[in-house]
Amino acid sequence: MIRAPGKLFIAGEYAVVEPGGSAVLVAVDRYVSVHVTPAERRGTVHSAHYGRRPLRWERDERAGVVPEPRERPLDHVLSAIRTVEALVTDLGIVPRWHSLDITSELEDADGRKYGLGSSAAVTVAVVRALDQFYGLDLTALEQFKVAMLATVEVAASASGGDVAASTFGGWLAYHSPDRAAAAALRHREGVLAAMRAPWPLLQVTPLPAPSDLDLIVGWTGAAASTPALVADVRDRRHTQELRYETFLAHSRARVQDLITGLQQGDSAAVLAAVRAARDLLIGLGTGLGIEIETPALAHLVASAERIGAAGKPSGAGGGDCGIVLAARGSDLEPMLRDWERSGVRRLPVAAAPMHERRGGAVRMIER
Known part of the structure; x- marks a missing residue:
């Protein structure tokens, strides 16, 4: 097999x-x-x-x-x-x-x-x-x-x-x-x-995997089509080319921040890069009129922030999963209870x- x-x-x-x-x-x-x-x-x-x-x-x-x-x-x-x-x-x-x-x-x-x-x-x-x-x-x-x-x-x-x-x-x-x-x-x-x-x-x-951060994954239960969302962004970006080019430049910088944070074992830098990457996705969606972060994903992230963790949509958004990085040993129960009340399901996955x-x-x- x-x-x-x-x-x-x-x-x-x-x-x-x-x-x-x-x-x-x-x-x-x-x-x-x-x-x-x-x-x-x-x-x-x-x-x-x-x-x-x-x-x-x-x-x-x-x-x-x-x-x-x-x-x-x-x-x-x-x-x-x-x-x-x-x-x-x-x-x-x-x-x-x-x-x-x-x-x-x-x-x-x-x-x-x-x-x-x-x-x-x-x-x-x-x-x-x-x-x-x-x-x-x-x-x-x-x-x-x-x-x-x-x-x-x-x-x-x-x-x-x-x-x-x-x-x-x-x-x-x-x-x-x-x-x-x-x-x-x-x-x-x-x-x-x-x-x-x-x-x-x-x-x-x-x-290297983050040594003192845990990865938690929440599933919204709503399926999303990555090809359709990517095509939608491609179709609309030509009306705002400068905004899109700015997004690309900032995304490269934030990804590099994340890579450096992981390589140096700097948890604060990793969390900051994840938050910044989320902000970029929200800005892209708002600027092009596309719902990348759905209400369910926004609720998932807000619940994570209340316990001091960082979260964002994973992938093209529009549904599917959100990811959270939380300091190892954090009390996750308030976040998970909030997810359960709002219909977000924790997926028991690891790297x-x-x-x-x-x-x-x-x-x-x-x-």
């Missing part, structure tokens, strides 16, 4: 979508798991998201992996399979039929997603499972690139921060590459060439460990 963790954004949302944009994320110990077995005549995917019947797919000489029915839209699982199969072909390996069984801990019993990056986690888990199935022995950086190439086929605006967290684990600083350039290289020269080429601007740097794999525990920079 192969698995990949979910993620939470700590700071850098929206700004990280721009090539070279930066963010701090943490992988969390809830996982998407994939079990792969050999199959005959066709490929199948068993997942609760496809209902009781498995998704079936076949191969086409021109299109590669094609689902049944053929008009089915491409999703993250199919894109991951298609991308790895294209890599296998580029490597001169004969593709084999396989069956994938996928299970997820990133949603509740009713199938509602928590906002922990399930799309990225399933993409990385499928890439890892097929890497093992074919014996490719990809490094962590190569796994990231393959998963990122698969991701942008489905969501062109995806920053890749969630893919990095699911690939590398732990706390990390992430600078996004030019995904459009990587995708264009894939379509010109193939997956293998795109994977082996340097990706300018890409940086993935492991960070997932760094993924120990060749190329997975070192600083990665591609210029």
Whole structure:
């Protein structure tokens, strides 16, 4: 069984979508798991998201992996399979039929997603499972690139921060590459060439977890669409270009403050950076007329501030999760009681460990 963790954004949302944009994320110990077995005549995917019947797919000489029915839209699982199969072909390996069984801990019993990056986690888990199935022995950086190439086929605006967290684990600083350039290289020269080429601007740097702060996560129960919110910001930012450029500059500075605070073990600086990152998101939403911090998220943060903690929306906002960093040993009960009264549910998650794999525990920079 192969698995990949979910993620939470700590700071850098929206700004990280721009090539070279930066963010701090943490992988969390809830996982998407994939079990792969050999199959005959066709490929199948068993997942609760496809209902009781498995998704079936076949191969086409021109299109590669094609689902049944053929008009089915491409999703993250199919894109991951298609991308790895294209890599296998580029490597001169004969593709084999396989069956994938996928299970997820990133949603509740009713199938509602928590906002922990399930799309990225399933993409990385499928890439890892097929890497093992074919014996490719990809490094962590190569796994990231393959998963990122698969991701942008489905969501062109995806920053890749969630893919990095699911690939590398732990706390990390992430600078996004030019995904459009990587995708264009894939379509010109193939997956293998795109994977082996340097990706300018890409940086993935492991960070130390805060030693005297606890991470607490609250789920509002309201799902949000990250692609839709990112697209909305993109559409509206052109009417206020100067405001948006100012937001990008301030976001870079606050993310760097957070990175420095984590590296130096300076809890006060970390809390200040989280508060400043929240203010930036509120300002962006207000300026563009988009609800990034919903009333439920605002209540989550206000409850945290009353106990001296710092909180903010995690990810694109509009619902999903909020994160809180509180001094270790703080009395959390007043905050948690307040959350319960307002319908915010605490998610019992912790940071997932760094993924120990060749190329997975070192600083990665591609210029």
